[in-house]
Amino acid sequence: LHTARVAIHRTEYPERDLCIVDILPAGCSKGIALERLARSLNLPMGQTLAVGDNWNDLSMLQTAGSAALMSNAPPDLLALARRHGWRVLPSHAEDGVAQLLEDLLGTAK
Numbered sequence: 001l002h003t004a005r006v007a008i009h010r011t012e013y014p015e016r017d018l019c020i021v022d023i024l025p026a027g028c029s030k031g032i033a034l035e036r037l038a039r040s041l042n043l044p045m046g047q048t049l050a051v052g053d054n055w056n057d058l059s060m061l062q063t064a065g066s067a068a069l070m071s072n073a074p075p076d077l078l079a080l081a082r083r084h085g086w087r088v089l090p091s092h093a094e095d096g097v098a099q100l101l102e103d104l105l106g107t108a109k
Contacts, residue, residue: 005026006024007023007025007026009056010022012054012055022056029060030052030056030059030060031060031062031063032059034064044065049066051097052069053069053070054074054077067084068087070091071088071091071094
């Protein structure tokens with residue numbers, strides 16, 4: 001019986017015709033990092049928010065209490081976000097994260 005020693009994640013940028021493969025030690029992901037950060041701050045996972053834009057963010061989006069995805073994410077990831085009920089934000093070029101924060105903080109104009 002073999003146990004995984006690495007985790008492989010993909011990151012795609014179709015508009016730049018670029019795909020990256022991230023090879024990380026097993027048990028190392030953005031989701032695990034978010035869990036550790038929340039635990040160190042004594043923050044329940046239900047009170048966390050993750051914002052992502054690509055496949056290497058998937059574990060973090062799945063782990064967070066709330067998740068949001070940039071609209072310029074890969075189409076198949078956008079479809080997954082919609083199935084999970086994650087918020088889809090305007091693109092990077094449209095300052096989607098800033099708009100989300102303004103909305104959450106009640107500072108939108």
